[in-house]
Amino acid sequence: MRTALDLQVATFSRSLTARLATVLLTAFPPLMSVGMVALARTADAAGPSAAKLAPYRDGPFGETVAGLAGQVVAVVALIGVGFAVAWLVGREWADGTIGSLFALPVSRAQIARAKLLVIAAWAATCLTLAMALTAAALAAVDRGSFTGAVAAQLVRVWAAGLMMATLALGFAWVAVRSRGYLGAAGAIIAVTAASQILAMIGVGAWVPFIAPAMWAGAGGPEEASAIGPGSLVLAVAFAAFTAWASVRAFARARLD
Amino acid sequence: MSALEIAGAVRTYGDLRALDGLSLTVAPGEIHAIIGLNGAGKTTAMKAIAGQTRLDAGEARVLGAPVDAAGPELLARLGLVIDQPFGYPELTVHQNIVHAARLHGLGRDAAASAASSWIARLELQPWAARRARGLSLGNRQRLGLACAAAHDPDLLVLDEPTNALDPAGVLLLRDMIVAAAARGAGVLVSSHHLDEVSRIAHRITVIHAGRVVGALEPGQADLEHRFFEMVRAWDAARSAEARTPAEVRA
Numbered sequence: 358m359r360t361a362l363d364l365q366v367a368t369f370s371r372s373l374t375a376r377l378a379t380v381l382l383t384a385f386p387p388l389m390s391v392g393m394v395a396l397a398r399t400a401d402a403a404g405p406s407a408a409k410l411a412p413y414r415d416g417p418f419g420e421t422v423a424g425l426a427g428q429v430v431a432v433v434a435l436i437g438v439g440f441a442v443a444w445l446v447g448r449e450w451a452d453g454t455i456g457s458l459f460a461l462p463v464s465r466a467q468i469a470r471a472k473l474l475v476i477a478a479w480a481a482t483c484l485t486l487a488m489a490l491t492a493a494a495l496a497a498v499d500r501g502s503f504t505g506a507v508a509a510q511l512v513r514v515w516a517a518g519l520m521m522a523t524l525a526l527g528f529a530w531v532a533v534r535s536r537g538y539l540g541a542a543g544a545i546i547a548v549t550a551a552s553q554i555l556a557m558i559g560v561g562a563w564v565p566f567i568a569p570a571m572w573a574g575a576g577g578p579e580e581a582s583a584i585g586p587g588s589l590v591l592a593v594a595f596a597a598f599t600a601w602a603s604v605r606a607f608a609r610a611r612l613d
Numbered sequence: 614m615s616a617l618e619i620a621g622a623v624r625t626y627g628d629l630r631a632l633d634g635l636s637l638t639v640a641p642g643e644i645h646a647i648i649g650l651n652g653a654g655k656t657t658a659m660k661a662i663a664g665q666t667r668l669d670a671g672e673a674r675v676l677g678a679p680v681d682a683a684g685p686e687l688l689a690r691l692g693l694v695i696d697q698p699f700g701y702p703e704l705t706v707h708q709n710i711v712h713a714a715r716l717h718g719l720g721r722d723a724a725a726s727a728a729s730s731w732i733a734r735l736e737l738q739p740w741a742a743r744r745a746r747g748l749s750l751g752n753r754q755r756l757g758l759a760c761a762a763a764h765d766p767d768l769l770v771l772d773e774p775t776n777a778l779d780p781a782g783v784l785l786l787r788d789m790i791v792a793a794a795a796r797g798a799g800v801l802v803s804s805h806h807l808d809e810v811s812r813i814a815h816r817i818t819v820i821h822a823g824r825v826v827g828a829l830e831p832g833q834a835d836l837e838h839r840f841f842e843m844v845r846a847w848d849a850a851r852s853a854e855a856r857t858p859a860e861v862r863a
Contacts, residue, residue, distance in 0.1 A: 360715045367712065371703040457699035457760070460663045460675075462685035462718045612665040613626070 361463050361471035365445065369475055374444040381437040382483035383490065390426040391494040394418060419502030422495050423510035424574045427581075430487065430514050431570030434521035436545060438480045439528045443541030445472045446607065447532030451539075456612055469607035473526050473600055480522035488515040510574065517573030520592055524566055527599025533606040562588045565595035614677050616641045616768045616799025617662065621671035624657055624823075631657040632668070633823035639799040641767070644790060646814035646831075647803045648840060654823035655803040659695045659772050662801075675768055689718030692766030694774060698757020702746030706737050706756055709745055713760030724763070731759040735785050750777040755785070762789060769793050771802045775809060787813050807836045819843050822851070 369375050397410035398418070413421050446469070449455040458465055488511055496503045525545075532541040552566045556576060561567035568588040574581045617639040624632040632654050639645045649655050660666040661673045664680040672679060676687055699713050707728050714724035732741045735755045740748060745756060754777040762769065769790070775783050783806075790800050790813055804810045810817060810831075817829040819840060826847040829839055 360712075364712045364716065367708060368701050368703060452702075453697035454699060454701075456660070456663065456665055456696050457693075457713075457757075458716075459665050460680050460683075460688055460691050460693055461716050462689040463716045464685075611667060612660060613667070 358467050358471065361467045362475065365468075365471045365475040368448075369441075369445055369479070372444070374441060375479070378437045378441040379479075379483055381433060382480065383487045385433050385437075386426055386429050386487040387490040387494045389429045390422045390491055391498060393425060394421045395498055417502050417504075417507075418499040419495055419504060419507035420510070422491070422502075423507050423514065424578070426488075426491055426511065427514045427517065427570070427574030430484065430518040431521050431573055431575050432549070433487075434480070434484060434518040435525050435566065436549060437483075438476065438522040438525035439545040440538075440542065441479070442473070442476045442526055442529050443532045443538040443545065445476060446529040446603065447536070447538035447541055450532070451537040455610075459612075464608065465610075466604055466608035469529070469604040472607075473529060473603065476526065477523070480525075481519060484515060484518040484522060488512075488518070514573045517569040520569035520589065520596070521566075523596040523600070524569070524592060527596060527603060529603035530599055530606050533603065533610055563591065565592040568592045614641075615639060615674070616643070616676060617770070617801055618674045619658060619662065619671070620674075622658060622661055622668050622673060623670035624661065624666060624668055630823050632661070632671075634671070635820065635824050636671075637801075637818055637825060639768070639801045641799050642794050642797045643816065644794045644800045644802065644814045645816045645818065646810040647801065647818050647820050648805070648807060648810060648829075649803075649820035650844065653820045655820055656695065656772055657823075658820070659693070659770055659801070659803065662770055663693050663695055665695065685718065689764065690767040691770070692717070692761040692764065692768070693770045694757050694761045695770065695772040698754065699760040700745045700753055700756050703744060705742050705744055706748070706752075707732060707741045709756060710759050710763050714763040717764035717766070719764050727763040727765075728759075731763045734789070735759050736781070751779050751782050754778055755782055758786060758789065762793065765796070765798075766793075767798050769798055769800045769802075771800070773803050773805065775804055775806050783809060807840060811836050821847055 393410065394413045397413035413425060449458060458468055492511055528541045528544055531544040532538055535541065548566055552564065555561055555564050556567050561571050562584055568584055569592050571580045572584040572589060615638045620636050622632045622635040635654060635658055647655050657666060661668050662675060662680065675683065676690055678687055700709050704712065710728035710731055711724045714727045715721065719727060732738055735758065737752065737755055737759065740752055745753065748756060758774060774786055778786060787809065790802065794800050814831045817831055818825055819827045819829060821844050827843045829836055833839060
């Protein structure tokens, strides 16, 4: 397993995909949440953007930031981690080098597990850093509003982000089945769009890709309180199942 | 025990019989070349050896075992280059060979040492610290060969390894294959370069329409002419068999 992990760390850490996704995962949440709320409260916010910023103009600064962070982190974790896993799992198929991973003493199941583990560890690190940066930025801009309740909400956002990242691992299955990362990229866009629609019609609590986001406050405090442990357990179980299915598909794939 | 044995291999893709009862063996220390036109079944046979494609009938055994049932110790004795060779564009030439050798069972230090040795052997020194994405096609081919051979396998399967190589690369490849066979490894190699094959192979088998249609003697004069003669004769015999009695009477 160590050999497979070393290879995946070596390739992923040197890839452009990893660099771009790292910036997306770590910089986007603090910039969007703290930055957007701060911008909404400046006197200069006017024109078409004023309407978009209106929801963030009122209320305690810290709570507004934490609420917005829930929306941002949920989407960024699914898309950023999704694209990273699609690339790492689908790249040998796209490059045409997948055949060189056959008939090795290090099995393809080990290689697939290593790919998912590397992505999971990287995603957890990025999301932890993102939430630390969000908390630090919030404290720097308005220390007084960084209450215990806000800190607890940020921890919840972090946990939801980890769940969304784990759900994104399932796009590896699409990458294997579609023999490359483009199919998985399409699936990420489709799932994101479908999630928006399902959330709007009110069935999000039992959709694995929506429940953690709602729990993190992406749909507001009322919808967050409607998410019980059952919805989250279902989301985590679904993520575990799709990760298992991804490893199995990679291990059993043929090049017919 | 054969280093490699394919017996009665059949593989169909819809109406196409890519392999139609193909059988061949490679003994330890033997260089067995297979030649054939595009679509003859050479690559499909090699894919079956690697477990990349399943067989509808028949069996492929490497070092005495079917590849799907082989354990890590046995798989560590294989070196395969089929279609695109191993090589990650973002890694350097040296890093690629180290990782390939480790995937084939070598420890960290042994892999690093093997990488240095094979970089020298395949004259890749100027590019050793460069990323593979910047290599020419020929040097990528050399890199792929080093990745497949750095762990000194007991069975080498090489699918058209001379394709992108320049004349210097072909000579290096020839040395590599001859040296592998000299230390006891079985080598199965497919090629369109009949002269090259004739120089190094112990045995040359002609594959056509998914089956073995004959053998050529290495070192024979006018190998190309004999090859086409063999293929045309087989096609003519096949056409005659396919004719109906009415067509024959007419």
